[in-house]
Amino acid sequence: MTTASTPTRGDVFRYEGYSIDPARNQLTCTYSLDGASYAEVVTFPGGGDWTQPAADEAARWVYLLAGVSYYKTAAPPVVDLGDTALTDAERGFLYEFYVDGLGEFAYRNTPRLDLSDLKIVAPALHRTTSSTYTPKPGRRPLIPFGGGVDSTVTVELIKPDTDDAALFVVTRPGDRFEAIEEPAKVSGLPVVRAERLIDDKLLTARPGQFFNGHVPVTGIISAITVLAALLGGHDAVVMSNEWSASVGTIEVDGRSINHQYSKGESFESGFRAVLADAIGPDFDYFSLLRPYTELWIADRFARLPEYFSTFRSCNRSFHIDPAKRLDHWCGHCDKCCFIDLILSPFLAADTLRAVFTVGPEPLDNAELLPKFLTLLGLTPDTKPWECVGDINECRAATRAAATRPDRADSPILTELLRRLPDEGPLDVDHLMRPVGRHHIPERYAPADLLV
Ligand SMILES: CC(=O)N[C@H]1[C@@H](OP(=O)(O)OP(=O)(O)OC[C@H]2O[C@@H](n3ccc(=O)[nH]c3=O)[C@H](O)[C@@H]2O)O[C@H](CO)[C@@H](O)[C@@H]1O[C@H](C)C(=O)N[C@@H](C)C(=O)N[C@@H](CCC(=O)O)C(=O)O
Numbered sequence: 392m393t394t395a396s397t398p399t400r401g402d403v404f405r406y407e408g409y410s411i412d413p414a415r416n417q418l419t420c421t422y423s424l425d426g427a428s429y430a431e432v433v434t435f436p437g438g439g440d441w442t443q444p445a446a447d448e449a450a451r452w453v454y455l456l457a458g459v460s461y462y463k464t465a466a467p468p469v470v471d472l473g474d475t476a477l478t479d480a481e482r483g484f485l486y487e488f489y490v491d492g493l494g495e496f497a498y499r500n501t502p503r504l505d506l507s508d509l510k511i512v513a514p515a516l517h518r519t520t521s522s523t524y525t526p527k528p529g530r531r532p533l534i535p536f537g538g539g540v541d542s543t544v545t546v547e548l549i550k551p552d553t554d555d556a557a558l559f560v561v562t563r564p565g566d567r568f569e570a571i572e573e574p575a576k577v578s579g580l581p582v583v584r585a586e587r588l589i590d591d592k593l594l595t596a597r598p599g600q601f602f603n604g605h606v607p608v609t610g611i612i613s614a615i616t617v618l619a620a621l622l623g624g625h626d627a628v629v630m631s632n633e634w635s636a637s638v639g640t641i642e643v644d645g646r647s648i649n650h651q652y653s654k655g656e657s658f659e660s661g662f663r664a665v666l667a668d669a670i671g672p673d674f675d676y677f678s679l680l681r682p683y684t685e686l687w688i689a690d691r692f693a694r695l696p697e698y699f700s701t702f703r704s705c706n707r708s709f710h711i712d713p714a715k716r717l718d719h720w721c722g723h724c725d726k727c728c729f730i731d732l733i734l735s736p737f738l739a740a741d742t743l744r745a746v747f748t749v750g751p752e753p754l755d756n757a758e759l760l761p762k763f764l765t766l767l768g769l770t771p772d773t774k775p776w777e778c779v780g781d782i783n784e785c786r787a788a789t790r791a792a793a794t795r796p797d798r799a800d801s802p803i804l805t806e807l808l809r810r811l812p813d814e815g816p817l818d819v820d821h822l823m824r825p826v827g828r829h830h831i832p833e834r835y836a837p838a839d840l841l842v
C-alpha cells in the first residue's frame with residue numbers, strides 16, 4: 392500500500408539547462424522532475440579560461456552526470472534532455488551511468504526498482520570535429536584527493552615525475568573536510584578547489600519524501616575535476632581507482648551491481664572515450680592505480696610514514712552536514728575493518744593501532760569478527776556496500792598478517808585463518824604485481840609498467 396511516507400516513481404526527469412557565469416567562475420545546472428525544480432551550483436575559485444570551447448564541453452559533462460542525484464528522487468522511466476543533443480556513444484555512456492551507476496540505489500530500494508528500460512530522450516548529435524584543447528606544456532596533472540590510502544599513494548607515486556602537479560578537492564562552499572586538509576598539507580602540493588552546492592531540497596527532504604540511496608559520486612567529482620583541469624591548463628586528471636573497484640558487489644540476474652561503479656574500469660574507459668571525442672587527444676583522464684591490487688597499494692602506503700597520523704579512509708568523516716561528521720576513524724564500519732586488514736601485513740601492529748585514536752583497532756575488537764568474515768567471503772552475506780577490496784585480497788592479507796610476530800596473538804586473525812579453506816585464494820606475491828588493463832599514458836607510467 393502506498394502511504395504518505397512512501398515515495399512513488401515519477402514520470403519524466405528533465406534537463407532544463409546549464410549556464411556559465413565567468414565573472415563568478417560559476418556553473419549552474421538546472422533540472423526538473425514532474426514540476427519540482429532543482430539547481431546545482433559549482434564554483435571554481437581558481438578561475439581560468441572560460442572562453443575556450445573545451446570548457447563548455449566539460450561543463451556539459453558536469454551537467455549531464457550531476458543529474459543523477461535529482462533523478463533518483465523519483466526515478467522516472469524517462470530522462471528528457473530537452474535541446475541538449477548527444478552522439479550515440481554519449482547516449483550509451485549516459486545510459487550506463489544512470490543504470491549501472493544507480494544499480495545499488497535501485498537494488499536496495501524497497502521495493503526494488505528496475506531502471507533497465509530507462510529511456511533517454513535527446514536530439515542526435517553528429518560531431519565532426521572536437522573542440523581541440525591544448526594544455527600548457529609539461530606534465531601538469533590534477534589529482535582528486537580524498538585523504539585516504541589510494542589518493543595518497545597516487546600523489547607520492549606521481550610527484551617525482553611531474554612538472555607542476557596539484558591536488559583537487561571538492562567541498563561545499565566555505566567548508567573543509569579536516570580528513571582531506573591535513574594529509575593534503577603533508578603532500579606539500581598546491582590545492583585547486585571546487586565548491587559544490589547540491590540543491591537544498593535534497594539535503595532537507597523529509598524521511599520518505601524522496602527515494603534515496605547511493606549515487607556514483609566519483610563520476611560527478613570526475614567531471615567537475617575535468618572542468619577545473621581545463622580551466623587551469625592541466626594535461627591530465629589522475630584518479631586513484633584500484634583494480635578491484637571494477638569487481639561487482641553482487642550479481643543479480645546475470646548483471647553485476649557494483650557499489651563502486653564509477654570508480655571502475657568501465658566508467659573510466661567510457662568517460663575517456665566521450666572526452667576524447669569532445670575535446671581531442673591532448674588531455675587524459677585515467678586512474679594511476681587501475682592495474683594495482685589493494686595489497687600493492689597498501690604496501691606502497693606503508694612506506695609513507697609521514698601520512699600515518701593524518702590519513703583517513705573512514706567515510707563517516709565525509710558527511711555533507713558537519714554535525715554528522717566524525718573527526719576520527721569510527722573504528723567499526725566495513726571500511727575501517729577493511730583498511731585495517733589490508734594494511735596489517737605491512738605496518739607494525741602498534742603503528743596501525745595508533746591510527747584508531749578512539750576505541751580499539753578493528754582487529755582487536757572481537758565484536759567485529761562477523762564483519763571480517765564477510766570481507767573474506769566466509770558468510771552467506773554479500774560483500775559490503777562500501778569501498779572495500781575483493782575476497783581474495785582480504786584472504787591474502789589475512790594470511791600475510793597472521794605470519795607477523797606482532798600479530799601472533801590476534802584472536803580475530805587466528806579465527807579467520809582457522810575458517811579459511813586450504814585451497815583457493817592467491818597468496819600475497821601474486822597480488823603484488825600489476826593485474827588487469829589500464830589507461831595510463833607512457834609519460835605517467837610507473838616503472839613496473841614499462842618493463
Ligand atoms: C558520507 C557517506 O557515506 N554518504 C552516503 C550516505 O549519505 P548521508 O546522508 O549519510 O550523508 P551525505 O553524504 O552527507 O549525503 C546527504 C544526502 O545527499 C545526497 N547526495 C550526496 C552527494 C551527491 O553527489 N548526491 C546526492 O544525492 C545523499 O544521497 C544524501 O541523501 O548515504 C547516502 C545514501 O546511500 C549515500 O548516497 C552517501 O554517499 C555519498 C554520495 C558519498 O559521498 N559517498 C562516498 C563516501 C562513496 O560512497 N564513495 C564510493 C564511490 C563509488 C562511486 O562509484 O562513485 C566509494 O568510495 O566506494
Ligand SMILES: Nc1ncnc2c1ncn2[C@@H]1O[C@H](COP(=O)(O)OP(=O)(O)OP(=O)(O)O)[C@@H](O)[C@H]1O
Nearest residue numbers: 535536537538539540541542559560561630631704
Ligand atoms: N572531496 C573530494 N574531492 C576530490 N576528490 C575526491 C573527494 N573525495 C574522494 N575523491 C577522489 O575520488 C576517488 C575515490 O575516493 P576514495 O575514497 O576511494 O579514495 P581515497 O580517499 O584516496 O582512499 P580510501 O579508499 O582510503 O578512502 C579518489 O580518486 C579520491 O581521491
